[in-house]
Amino acid sequence: xxxxxxxxxxxxxxxxxxxxxxxxxxxxxxxxxxxxxxxxxxxxxxxxxxxxxxxxxxxxxxxxxxxxxxxxxxxxxxxxxxxxxxxxxxxxxxxxxxxxxxxxxxxxxxxxxxxxxxxxxxxxxxxxxxxxxxxxxxxxxxxxxxxxxxxxxxxxxxxxxxxxxxxxxxxxxxxxxxxxxxxxxxxxxxxxxxxxxxxxxxxxxxxxxxxx
Amino acid sequence: xxxxxxxxxxxxxxxxxxxxxxxxxxxxxxxxxxxxxxxxxxxxxxxxxxxxxxxxxxxxxxxxxxxxxxxxxxxxxxxxxxxxxxxxxxxxxxxxxxxxxxxxxxxxxxxxxxxxxxxxxxxxxxxxxxxxxxxxxxxxxxxxxxxxxxxxxxxxxxxx
Numbered sequence: 174x175x176x177x178x179x180x181x182x183x184x185x186x187x188x189x190x191x192x193x194x195x196x197x198x199x200x201x202x203x204x205x206x207x208x209x210x211x212x213x214x215x216x217x218x219x220x221x222x223x224x225x226x227x228x229x230x231x232x233x234x235x236x237x238x239x240x241x242x243x244x245x246x247x248x249x250x251x252x253x254x255x256x257x258x259x260x261x262x263x264x265x266x267x268x269x270x271x272x273x274x275x276x277x278x279x280x281x282x283x284x285x286x287x288x289x290x291x292x293x294x295x296x297x298x299x300x301x302x303x304x305x306x307x308x309x310x311x312x313x314x315x316x317x318x319x320x321x322x323x324x325x326x327x328x329x330x331x332x333x334x335x336x337x338x339x340x341x342x343x344x345x346x347x348x349x350x351x352x353x354x355x356x357x358x359x360x361x362x363x364x365x366x367x368x369x370x371x372x373x374x375x376x377x378x379x380x381x382x383x384x385x
Numbered sequence: 386x387x388x389x390x391x392x393x394x395x396x397x398x399x400x401x402x403x404x405x406x407x408x409x410x411x412x413x414x415x416x417x418x419x420x421x422x423x424x425x426x427x428x429x430x431x432x433x434x435x436x437x438x439x440x441x442x443x444x445x446x447x448x449x450x451x452x453x454x455x456x457x458x459x460x461x462x463x464x465x466x467x468x469x470x471x472x473x474x475x476x477x478x479x480x481x482x483x484x485x486x487x488x489x490x491x492x493x494x495x496x497x498x499x500x501x502x503x504x505x506x507x508x509x510x511x512x513x514x515x516x517x518x519x520x521x522x523x524x525x526x527x528x529x530x531x532x533x534x535x536x537x538x539x540x541x542x543x544x545x
Contacts, residue, residue, distance in 0.1 A: 174535065178504040181485040185408055187400035187421075195400075195421040199392050199429050 236261050240312035240321060242284070246295045246305055248273040256314075258284045258321060285324035292329065392429045399445045405505065406446065409490065409497045410453035423452045443516055446506075450498060450517070488538045496531035503528055 238253030238261055248270045253262030260279045265271035277294060279287040292306055308325060312318040387395075403424055407417040427448055435441040489500055502508045502516065510528065514521040 174532070174539075175504050177485050177539075178489060178500065181482040181489070182405050182501065182505040184482055185401070185405045185486075187404035191404070191418060191421060192396050192400050194418060195425050196389075196393060196396055198422045199425050200389055202426050203386060203389075203392075203429050 235259075238262055239314060240310065240317055242288075242321070242325075243309040243311070244288070244291055245307045245309070246291070247298060248295070250274045250291065252279065252284070252287060254284050254321065256317065258317070258324070260284060260287045284321055285328045288325050289328045386432070387429050392425060395428055395445075396425060399442070402442070402445060402506075403449050405501065406449045406498070407453065408486075409501045410450065410494070411456065416453075416456055419456060420449060420452045424449050427452075443512075446502070446516055485539065488535055491538075492531055492534060496527050496534070499524055499527045500531045500535075 235255055235257070237255060239256045240254040242252040242254060244250045244252065249266045250270055250273070251264040251266075252260050253264070255261045260282050263274040263277075263279050265274045273294075277287075277290055279290065282290070288308070295306060306329070310318055310322055310325075312321070400421070403421060404417065407420050411417060411420065424445065428445070433444070435444065489497060492500065498517065499513060502513045503510070508516065510524040511521055513519075514524045517524070
């Protein structure tokens with residue numbers, strides 16, 4: 174029986190047309206499958222590209238300084254501040270200043286907090302001696318400049334009151350006319366008058382009016 | 386996903402096997418085409434790594450039988466098949482072979498695939514049970530009954 178059945182089934186063959194049709198069908202389907210797969214990948218690539226673009230733009234917006242604050246004290250430091258009032262770069266004029274700046278870990282801090290920390294450290298370093306503090310804001314955006322200036326002034330004011338600091342002088346040097354002024358403890362207005370001293374500005378800032 | 390070359394080789398290698406299973410399980414040529422397409426598409430898309438040639442062959446048998454069952458489950462197929470259509474497929478064969486095929490294909494469905502796998506593919510009852518996912522004793526019973534029916538119908542055929 175086995176041989177007869179085997180012989181009978183042996184004659185059953187798939188014809189070439191059926192094989193060709195099947196191959197054609199599978200090729201067509203898998204080709205489309207590849208296309209679908211590629212389309213799926215396209216979505217992933219597009220999403221990834223958008224994400225990268227967003228991150229790049231976001232980084233650029235965040236990390237680009239729109240304002241520079243030069244802090245002049247025992248250690249001269251220049252802070253780069255972004256449009257969100259956060260410190261994004263810290264520079265020092267000398268290695269000592271750079272070390273000092275790095276030790277404060279000012280990056281990504283709010284600008285006023287950074288100034289406060291600088292002042293606090295300066296005062297600690299001065300340890301009872303008279304400490305001098307002045308700053309200079311360079312910014313094209315008037316609103317931001319005013320806002321930061323106000324923040325720093327408040328900060329300086331609070332700092333002086335909180336610490337009853339009698340040995341700290343603080344002033345603002347406007348860079349627009351800075352070259353005509355004595356940069357230390359002097360505020361000059363846009364008209365070029367360099368006669369407003371820290372003492373005269375003690376209501377706005379803080380400090381020992383007599384020291385100026 | 387498998388390459389076109391792999392699919393072509395598989396078609397050359399297993400087309401006859403699938404054609405025979407389709408003949409055993411199905412009723413007409415159009416269905417056979419559907420099964421061919423489904424089985425080889427599944428093969429092309431699956432990433433299964435076969436341990437051996439036998440493993441691959443068993444996979445094709447299993448997938449083909451399942452595809453046939455799925456096709457037969459559909460309402461229209463189950464309502465529109467007849468024995469005449471099955472026998473129609475064996476017209477092209479010689480008288481002796483045709484008679485045997487007709488008798489095998491006239492067996493109840495549950496006996497047909499067992500007979501084919503046992504007598505033509507040479508699988509043992511245990512292997513058939515594994516492929517069809519049935520009890521070994523069921524396979525033995527089906528084989529015995531199928532053999533009895535064939536003996537009655539074909540009469541002078543040699544018992545082996």
